[in-house]
Amino acid sequence: MSRLELDSRTSKGEAPKAPKARKPRRARTSVFWLAMPLLVIAALVFVLPVTGLLPEEGQDLTRTRQPPAFLSGGTWEHPLGTDKRGQDVLTELVTSGRLTIMIGLVGALVAIGPGVLIGLLAGYFRGWVDKVISILIDAQLALPFILIALAIISNRGSSLPVLFLVLALTGWAACARVTRATTLAVRERQFILGLRAVGASEARIVFRHVLPNLAGTIVALGTLQVGTAILVESALSFLGLGVVPPKASWGSMLASGQDELSQAWWIAFFPGLAITVLVLLVNLLGDALLTHHDPRKRRR
Amino acid sequence: MKAARLRRVAARVGALFASLFIALTMAFALGRLSGDPTANILGPTAPPEQREALRQQLGLDRPLLTQYFDYITGVFTGNLGESLQFYQANTTLIFDRVPYTLQLVAAGMAIAIIIGVPLGVLAATREGTWWDRAASTVALLGQSIPVFWLGMMLVVLFAVKLGWLPAGQSGTPRHLILPSLTMSLYPMAHIARLTRASMSEALAEPFIDSARARGISRTRVVWRHAFKNALMPVLTIVVLQTGILLSGAVAVEYVYSWPGLGQLALQAIQFRDFPLVQAIVVFGAVVFVLLNLLVDVIHSVVDPRVR
Numbered sequence A: 001m002s003r004l005e006l007d008s009r010t011s012k013g014e015a016p017k018a019p020k021a022r023k024p025r026r027a028r029t030s031v032f033w034l035a036m037p038l039l040v041i042a043a044l045v046f047v048l049p050v051t052g053l054l055p056e057e058g059q060d061l062t063r064t065r066q067p068p069a070f071l072s073g074g075t076w077e078h079p080l081g082t083d084k085r086g087q088d089v090l091t092e093l094v095t096s097g098r099l100t101i102m103i104g105l106v107g108a109l110v111a112i113g114p115g116v117l118i119g120l121l122a123g124y125f126r127g128w129v130d131k132v133i134s135i136l137i138d139a140q141l142a143l144p145f146i147l148i149a150l151a152i153i154s155n156r157g158s159s160l161p162v163l164f165l166v167l168a169l170t171g172w173a174a175c176a177r178v179t180r181a182t183t184l185a186v187r188e189r190q191f192i193l194g195l196r197a198v199g200a201s202e203a204r205i206v207f208r209h210v211l212p213n214l215a216g217t218i219v220a221l222g223t224l225q226v227g228t229a230i231l232v233e234s235a236l237s238f239l240g241l242g243v244v245p246p247k248a249s250w251g252s253m254l255a256s257g258q259d260e261l262s263q264a265w266w267i268a269f270f271p272g273l274a275i276t277v278l279v280l281l282v283n284l285l286g287d288a289l290l291t292h293h294d295p296r297k298r299r300r
Numbered sequence B: 001m002k003a004a005r006l007r008r009v010a011a012r013v014g015a016l017f018a019s020l021f022i023a024l025t026m027a028f029a030l031g032r033l034s035g036d037p038t039a040n041i042l043g044p045t046a047p048p049e050q051r052e053a054l055r056q057q058l059g060l061d062r063p064l065l066t067q068y069f070d071y072i073t074g075v076f077t078g079n080l081g082e083s084l085q086f087y088q089a090n091t092t093l094i095f096d097r098v099p100y101t102l103q104l105v106a107a108g109m110a111i112a113i114i115i116g117v118p119l120g121v122l123a124a125t126r127e128g129t130w131w132d133r134a135a136s137t138v139a140l141l142g143q144s145i146p147v148f149w150l151g152m153m154l155v156v157l158f159a160v161k162l163g164w165l166p167a168g169q170s171g172t173p174r175h176l177i178l179p180s181l182t183m184s185l186y187p188m189a190h191i192a193r194l195t196r197a198s199m200s201e202a203l204a205e206p207f208i209d210s211a212r213a214r215g216i217s218r219t220r221v222v223w224r225h226a227f228k229n230a231l232m233p234v235l236t237i238v239v240l241q242t243g244i245l246l247s248g249a250v251a252v253e254y255v256y257s258w259p260g261l262g263q264l265a266l267q268a269i270q271f272r273d274f275p276l277v278q279a280i281v282v283f284g285a286v287v288f289v290l291l292n293l294l295v296d297v298i299h300s301v302v303d304p305r306v307r
Helices: A002-011 A025-051 A089-125 A127-141 A145-156 A160-187 A190-197 A202-238 A250-258 A266-292 A295-299 B002-032 B037-042 B048-058 B064-077 B090-125 B130-144 B147-161 B173-203 B206-213 B218-248 B250-255 B261-270 B274-302
Strands: none
Touching: A025 A089, A025 A266, A089 A127, A089 A160, A089 A202, A089 A250, A089 A266, A127 A160, A127 B002, A145 A160, A145 A202, A145 B002, A145 B261, A145 B274, A160 A202, A190 A202, A202 A250, A202 A266, A202 B147, A202 B250, A250 A266, A250 B147, A266 B130, A266 B147, B002 B064, B002 B274, B037 B048, B090 B130, B090 B173, B090 B218, B090 B250, B090 B261, B090 B274, B130 B173, B147 B173, B147 B250, B173 B218, B173 B250, B206 B218, B218 B274, B250 B261, B261 B274
16 A cells, blocks of 8 residues: 555656657557456456356365366366365356455445545645545554454454445545645646636536546556455455355455365465466556656656 | 754644544544444344343443543553453553564564665666566565465475474474564565665765766765665655554464464454454554654654754
């Protein structure tokens, strides 16, 4: 989360000056090459179960803890091995990937939505609104996310709505901080003054003119937030506080692999690897987008 | 001059207190306003009389304002209530565990600094090269791996397969190696990224060119001139990350059954020990605000411009 603060520092200065003539080709291609594998992962997770190519779902107690195909004793029937109930790890990985990706996307949205709105208000209206919101942001960032999660979950138990509440509460402040900084720069630009001169209403200026100018930053923020949401979800599910059976995510798969480490490490290995690859790609994409929309960085 | 400085210090301390107050209020609100915790503690089938008794025991039957007032005075007098499962003062329970977590955080942070800072400097001095890209990718990878998963895989490799190190629990320095390595990853990545950004800014300053022009060696310019100027953000993130680790070590402690604060928090949740959870949250918030204060003090000591 604090990575966003670092980046906000660079965009806090004056309004972007460089005319947006032509975007450097490198930035555009790197965004493309990062977005592609993400789309492929999403396609695999959502399409594969329908094709019937995967090993069958369900338990099979005659073949528990089978190693993956590339180890001795493994078969191609279960390419990534089986777990303690004889379920195929690959099938489980694909089916629980759906919930993981869904939580990542929704988790990012619930943090970005209020975060952007609050940051926009603070940055545009300045004055006491800004002061109050800034204090709230600082206070929120003063509570480590795990503590917020514990406080809510100890009270409400764990369920998907509670998980989204946790993600919203832990994510909005960082988003608001960056949005506020970017809004501060946009509102000083000439065309805002022009709009005011022709009598455009405040609401119209904020939502029709300032907000679209923030679109790039918001998309980048949202992308990075997807990575954060997936990591937070996996940590909570691993501790048994996020996604709990019968629902399954990569985090909850890790949790069930924890007891099997000494006998069947692959049960925990593959979901963790999947999380790492997905989050790494998302973070790389977010960074590329952020650089893309930060003229100061692009020049270097 | 002095009066202005005093005023600035007072304003900063005031802002920190305000933020502590709001954090405490949030913790309180999250605990009380999100519904009746007794249903969750006792389960949905508990008879109403039993829930009423527990509500009285926890003081939840009193007016909300009274509860809030007692809670705040409790925080400032060091009284954080009593645990439901251990029948002990929450503060005693917490301070029994703090030394363990502190050990882990200190060792992890040391590793993070020793690797992260040189990695960031290396990337900044060779900006745009393969060194830079490799260091930046390592740093980004460090922020993308779920730390507890890394911990589990280290256990598989070094404890189960190779048998070199113990898989869990605490006691000897050998027990400390795997958990602190695991713990160091995230702050290490953070420190490396920030060092790179901060160093590349410092290296672009005119005084670097002038130092080089005066014939000072490259190494000396990098470490004596640029690094000194890049140090402040790095120090800040070190202190703040320490705060996050202190209360955020839950997953790592769980993987290695390390008897620290994180384990206590987890136990508290599992036994639905509502007062203990709240006490740990409050403790974390207070520690975090104190560390923020420390950052400000370091700033004014190290950087004469801030004074």
